Amino acid sequence: MRSGRSEAALVARPLHPGLRRNRRLFALLVLLNAFVGVLIGTERTLVPLLGEREFLLGSSTAVLSFVATFGVTKAFANLAAGRWAEAGRRRVLLTGWVAGLPVPLILMLAPPPHWWLILVANVLLGVNQGLCWSMTVVMKVDIAGEDRRGLAIGANEFAGYAAVALAAMATGFLAATYGTRPIPFLLGAVAAVAGILLTAVAIPETRHLLRPGAGASRGPVRGGLASFVHFTAREPGMPALNQAGLVTNFKDGVAWGLFPLLFAASLADAGAVGLLVGLYPLTWGVLQLATGPLSDRIGRKGLIVTGLAVQAASLFAIAALPTYAGWVAGMVGLGVGTAMVYPTLQAAVGDAVRPEDRAPALGTYRFWRDLGFAFGAVTAGAIVDILATGVSGIPVAVAVTGMVALVSGLTVAAALPSARKAWGFGGVRA
Numbered sequence: 001m002r003s004g005r006s007e008a009a010l011v012a013r014p015l016h017p018g019l020r021r022n023r024r025l026f027a028l029l030v031l032l033n034a035f036v037g038v039l040i041g042t043e044r045t046l047v048p049l050l051g052e053r054e055f056l057l058g059s060s061t062a063v064l065s066f067v068a069t070f071g072v073t074k075a076f077a078n079l080a081a082g083r084w085a086e087a088g089r090r091r092v093l094l095t096g097w098v099a100g101l102p103v104p105l106i107l108m109l110a111p112p113p114h115w116w117l118i119l120v121a122n123v124l125l126g127v128n129q130g131l132c133w134s135m136t137v138v139m140k141v142d143i144a145g146e147d148r149r150g151l152a153i154g155a156n157e158f159a160g161y162a163a164v165a166l167a168a169m170a171t172g173f174l175a176a177t178y179g180t181r182p183i184p185f186l187l188g189a190v191a192a193v194a195g196i197l198l199t200a201v202a203i204p205e206t207r208h209l210l211r212p213g214a215g216a217s218r219g220p221v222r223g224g225l226a227s228f229v230h231f232t233a234r235e236p237g238m239p240a241l242n243q244a245g246l247v248t249n250f251k252d253g254v255a256w257g258l259f260p261l262l263f264a265a266s267l268a269d270a271g272a273v274g275l276l277v278g279l280y281p282l283t284w285g286v287l288q289l290a291t292g293p294l295s296d297r298i299g300r301k302g303l304i305v306t307g308l309a310v311q312a313a314s315l316f317a318i319a320a321l322p323t324y325a326g327w328v329a330g331m332v333g334l335g336v337g338t339a340m341v342y343p344t345l346q347a348a349v350g351d352a353v354r355p356e357d358r359a360p361a362l363g364t365y366r367f368w369r370d371l372g373f374a375f376g377a378v379t380a381g382a383i384v385d386i387l388a389t390g391v392s393g394i395p396v397a398v399a400v401t402g403m404v405a406l407v408s409g410l411t412v413a414a415a416l417p418s419a420r421k422a423w424g425f426g427g428v429r430a
Contacts, residue, residue, distance in 0.1 A: 018143070018144075019143065019144050019148055019151070019152070022143045025143065025203070025204065025206075026140060026143055026144075026152075026155075028198065028202055028203060029136050029139055029140055029143075029156070029203070030140075030155055030156065030158075030159045031159070031198065032093075032132075032136055032195060032198055032199065032203065033132075033133065033136040033156050033159045033160045033163075034159040034160065034162070034163040035163070035191040035192075035194050035195035035198070036128070036129065036132045036133050036136065036160055036163075036191075036195065037159065037160035037161060037162070037163030037164040037167065037285075038163045038164075038166075038167045038187055038188060038190075038191035039100055039103065039104070039125065039128060039129075039188045039191045039192055039195070040125060040129055040164055040167075041163055041164035041165065041166065041167025041168045041171070041187075041281070042104065042107070042167050042168075042171050042184065042185055042187050042188040042191075043066075043107070043122075043125070043188075043256075044164060044167070044168035044171075044256060044260075044277050044278070044281070045168045045169075045171050045172045045175070045260055045270070045273060045274040045277045045278070046171050046172075046175055046180050046184060046185075046260075046270075047066055047107070047118065048063055048064075048256075048257055048258070048260040048261055049180065049260055049261070049264060049270070049273075050118070050180060050181075051063040051066065051115065051118070052261060053180075054112050054180065054181075055112045055113055055115045055118070056112065056113065057115065059381070059385055060258070060261075060380070060381040060384035060385050060393075061378065061381030061382055061384075061385050062115070062381075063257065063261070063381065064253075064257035064258070064377035064378070064380065064381040065115075065119060065377070065381075066118050066119055066122045066257075067122075067253045067256050067257045067373055067374070067376070067377035068253075068373065068374040068377040068378050069119045069122045069123055069126070069374075070122040070123075070125055070126045070129075070373060071126070071249070071253060071370055071371060071372065071373025071374035071375075071376075071377065072126070072371065072373075072374045073122070073123045073125075073126025073127060073130070074125075074126035074127075074129050074130040074370040074373065075126075075130070075366075075367045075368070075369075075370040075371040075373075075374070076130070076367065077096075077126055077127045077129070077130020077131050077134075078130045078134050078362075078363050078366035078367045078369075078370055079228065079363050079364065079366075079367040080130070080131070080363070081096075081130055081131050081134035081135060081138075081359075081363055081366075082134065082359045082360040082361070082362055082363015082364060082366075082367075083224065083227075083359075083360060083363065084131075085134070085135065085138055085207070085359040085363070086207070086359060086360075088205055088207060089135050089138060089139050089142070089205060089206055089207055090135075090199070090203055090204065090205045090206075092131050092134075092135045093131065093132055093135045093136075093139075093199045093203065094196070094199055094200065095131055096127065096128045096129075096130070096131030096132035096135070097128065097132060097192065097195045097196035097199055098196065099124050099127040099128045099131070100124060100125065100127075100128030100129075100132070100192045100195070101192045101193070101196065102121070102124055103121045103124050103125045103128065103188060103192065104185045104186065104187075104188035104189035104192060105189065106118070106120065106121035106124075107121050107181070107185045107188070108181055108182035108185045108186075108189075109181075109182070128192075130366070130370070132195070133160060134362065134363065134366055136156055136160075137153060137156055137346060137362065138206075138358070138359050138362060139203075139206045140152040140153065140155070140156050141153065141350060141358065142206040142207065142209040143206060143209065148296065149296065149347045149350045149351075150292040150293050150294070150295040150296035150343060150344070150347040151292055151293040151296060152292070153288075153292050153343040153346045153347050154288045154289055154290070154291060154292015154293055154295075154343040155288075155289065155292065156343075157284075157285065157288040157292070157342055157343045157346075158285050158286060158288040158289045158292075159285070160285065161281045161282075161284050161285030161288065161342075162281070162282060162285030162286055163191075163285070164278075164281040164285065165278040165279070165280070165281035165282030165283075165284075165285055166278065166282070167187055167188075167191075168274055168277050168278040168281065169274045169275055169277075169278035169282075170184075170187060170274075171184035171185070171187065171274060172270050172271050172272075172273055172274015172275065172277065172278070173270075173271040173274060174187075175270040175271075175274070176269055176270040176271040176274075180270075227360045227364070228364055228367075231353070231357075231360060231361045231364035231365070232364055232368070235352055235353060235361070236352065236417075237348070237351075237352040237416055237417065238349070238352055238361070238364075238365070239415070240411060240412050240415040240416045241345055241348055241349055241352070241365060241416070242364070242365055242368040242369070243368070243408060243411060244304060244308065244341065244345055244408050244409075244411070244412050245345050245365055245366070245368055245369030245372065246368045246369055246371060246372040246375065247308070247372060247404055247405055247408035248308075248311070248338060248341050248342065248345070248369065248372065248405075248408075249369050249370055249371075249372030249373050249376065250372035250373075250375050250376035250379070250401065250404060251311055251315065251334075251338075251372075251376060251401050251404075251405055252338075252372070252373065252376065253372060253373040253374065253375070253376025253377040253380070254376045254377070254379075254380040254397060254398060254401045255280060255334070256373075256377075257376075257377050257380065257381070258380055258384070258394050258397060258398070259276070259277060259280075259318075259331075260273055260277055261391055261394065262391060262394045262395075262398075263276050263277070263327065265391040266322070266324075267324070276324075276327055276328065276331055277331075279328065279331040279332055279335065280331040280332070280334045280335045280338075281335065282335065283331070283332050283334075283335025283336060283339065284334075284335035284336075284338040284339045284342065285335075285339075286339075287335065287336060287339035287340075288339045288342060288343045290339075291303060291339045291340050291343060291344060292343035292344070292347065295343070295344040295347055295348075296347070300344050300345075300347060300348040300351065300416075301412065301413075301416050301417070303340045303341070303344045304340070304341050304344050304345060304348070304409075304412050304416070305409050305412050305413045306337075306340055306409075307336075307337045307338065307339070307340025307341035307344070307409075308337065308341060308405050308406070308408050308409030308412065309337070309405075309406065309409045310333060310336055310337030310340065311333075311334060311337035311338060311341070311402075311405045312337075312402040312403070312405040312406040312409065313333065313337075313402070314329075314330045314331075314332075314333030314334040314336075314337055314402075315330070315334065315398050315399065315401050315402030315405065316399060316402045317329060317330040317333065318330035318331070318334070318395075318398055319395035319396070319398040319399040319402065320395070320399075322395070345365070345369070346362065346365070346366075348416075349361050349362055349365045350362070376401065379397070379400075380394075380397040380398075380400075380401065383396060383397040383400060384396075384397055
């Protein structure tokens with residue numbers, strides 16, 4: 001009975017929009033997304049190496065299957081989160097954490113040659129990341145209101161990806177000392193337990209903070225398939241945003257699955273590999289504290305186009321400069337370009353739609369964005385396998401990914417309006 005009364009009190013707690021008056025809740029949501037980031041960050045360095053070294057997978061496509069499985073599952077979880085959020089954000093958060101609890105245990109204990117257990121763990125991880133990360137974004141935007149959307153999303157993505165980076169680095173150093181399993185994956189177990197406890201005890205519902213769009217000529221878009229089709233292809237600006245998000249995570253699927261293998265072929269120390277792998281999300285995470293608010297001031301389009309171009313140049317550098325210094329420069333550049341794009345795209349989705357349509361629109365965008373993980377992993381793995389050159393074929397896959405990013409930036413430049421007020425209902429200034 002006590003837990004029921006506690007939950008009712010959390011849901012009923014009076015809230016009003018505004019970052020200042022909700023700074024404690026906003027800080028708790030930032031911390032919560034850091035736990036979400038730690039859970040996935042424990043995979044960034046070690047799971048590709050597990051596939052190659054412990055599970056003895058000879059095909060790059062097979063090694064990268066865990067990324068594809070994660071990406072497809074997370075994409076559909078994002079879509080579901082956008083729908084379920086209308087009934088309550090907090091409930092979706094709790095469901096995501098319950099799905100994530102078994103992930104570290106499976107990663108610690110799955111015996112070779114049963115790679116399918118790693119794939120099961122990544123299905124659960126995709127559900128966790130899709131539901132929890134989506135809800136921390138939506139809840140922060142609920143709190144922030146219209147004019148601080150970029151700042152809110154920047155803070156959310158900073159916490160998540162800084163945690164991804166630190167977890168990736170930490171697991172690399174732990175693996176160098178204690179081996180790849182089980183000790184490094186204990187970080188994820190701690191994060192999962194902390195996340196579910198924090199959500200259950202301290203996070204209230206924020207859905208009632210929505211303010212319907214003023215002066216609207218049409219009602220909010222409702223209905224499953226109709227909503228998905230509308231926010232995929234019909235809402236002005238959304239097709240360009242969806243493809244840019246997909247390409248950004250296409251690149252991340254390649255980075256997650258192939259970069260640890262590329263670096264480990266030249267660097268024997270797992271700690272050094274973890275440091276390189278972590279540089280990219282660390283740079284990405286920290287800089288989002290600046291790029292999110294910056295997009296509120298100077299607009300979204302320029303940051304998106306420039307960020308995609310910087311990603312492309314960094315990928316070309318990683319492919320062409322196979323030295324430690326070249327990889328450091330490429331990984332930092334990749335983080336800079338991604339920081340310019342990642343929070344800005346989500347804020348731009350908020351610009352494009354009515355407040356009451358924001359959750360399903362973000363769910364649709366995040367569906368296409370995270371499907372990029374699967375496309376990137378499958379495409380990169382196929383390129384390496386077709387070349388039949390093993391690790392030496394990875395730079396070709398990385399260069400192809402750079403070309404994809406460049407084309408995506410040109411598409412945004414041609415298709416997206418420059419002024420936020422031209423997008424629809426969310427933008428309030430150019």
